[in-house]
Amino acid sequence: MSRRALITGITGQDGSYLAEHLLAQGYQVWGLIRGQANPRKSRLSRLATDLSFVDGDLMDQGSLVSAVDLVQPHEVYNLGAISFVPMSWQQAELVTEVNGMGVLRMLEAIRIVSGLHGSGGSGGERIRFYQASSSEMFGKVAETPQSERTTFHPRSPYGVAKTYGHYITQNYRESYGVWGVSGILFNHESPRRGAEFVTRKISLAVAQIKLGLQDKLYLGNLEAVRDWGFAGDYVRAMHLMLQQDEPSDYVVGTGRMHSVRDAVRIAFDAAGLHWEDHVEIDPTLVRPAEVETLCADSGRARRELGWEPSVDFTELMTMMVEADLRQASRERDYAEVLSASSW
DSSP: OOOEEEEETTTSHHHHHHHHHHHHTTOEEEEEESSTTOTTGGGGGGGGGGEEEEEOOTTOHHHHHHHHHHHOOSEEEEOOSOOOTTHHHHSHHHHHIIIIIHHHHHHHHHHHHHTOOSTTOOSSOOOEEEEEEEGGGTOSOSSSSBOTTSOOOOOSHHHHHHHHHHHHHHHHHHHHOOEEEEEEEOOEEOTTSOTTSHHHHHHHHHHHHHTTSOOOEEESOTTOEEOOEEHHHHHHHHHHHTTSSSOOOEEEOOSOOEEHHHHHHHHHHHTTOOGGGTEEEOGGGSOSSOOOBOOBOOHHHHHHHOOOOOOOHHHHHHHHHHHHHHHHHHHHHHHHHHHHHTO
16 A cells, blocks of 8 residues: 655645655655645646645644544655745744644644654554754854754744754654654755745846846845755655654755855856846845855765755756746736737
8 A cells, every 4th residue: 555645835845846756656645735725736736636635734733633633644744834034033923833833733643643652652653754944943053064963043033943843853752752853954946936035036036137027136145155955856855764764853955055146146147147237235135133154964864865966056046047937938928918819
């Protein structure tokens, strides 16, 4: 019988790539959906006939117990979160409820459905749980690069909430015998990234500027540095973590740093444009507490999981620009057809 996986946040960037990967592995894939009117559900339209959905909300304990009990998953991937870091200063309580307490509620649902009451665990096969931790937990970094042993010093409400989710997963592993791991993933992008994230903001703007639909791109700190990879690579690491004999946490990243300025230059080059002609700095876009340098030491994941990234940063930014150019061209052509037909 094929294995069953339950994914929270299935309509997000990572959720959609993970669903594709697990379906290719022969899984039955269930997505946790908060109501049927999810505006991003269309992202999964090409997979719709292969997926199943169950109602649930990371802010509602009862709904999670019901969902886990109905699906009876072998694996649960908790990718559901409010993932835009700047928003966490404006809505800190909401972000903490979803990104922090939501993890606790899902762990409790697994514990209740599995009948776990102590560290000895239950006799049968345990549900394996993956928590999406974040490099933002490192924040004001104690060392570079960052590994599984690096101390946390989060610099945003988002990072603080993710740190709670990380530690409560560890606590349920040690206290109740929940088979739970956290993947400390560094920034990962794709053409499916939300428009509010800086890499996608850049690629979307480049497409619009190339087509003459926009002239300027406004950004904050061009010197901020990140370890950026391709989301499709990172979901492979998530799956590999749950296939190990024993649960353990892993750092996942490329180990290479690039600045926002690098991202801008590569993206504009991909479209044959000069970035200096179009980019302006907007001080209001600078974070209250910036995380300056994040770089992964993913040596353990490479050794123990056999994981390697397949897409480098130049390929990633070029992929995103080309995808946004295709989409923007289709939208422009469609608008022209509508305009002509109205005559």
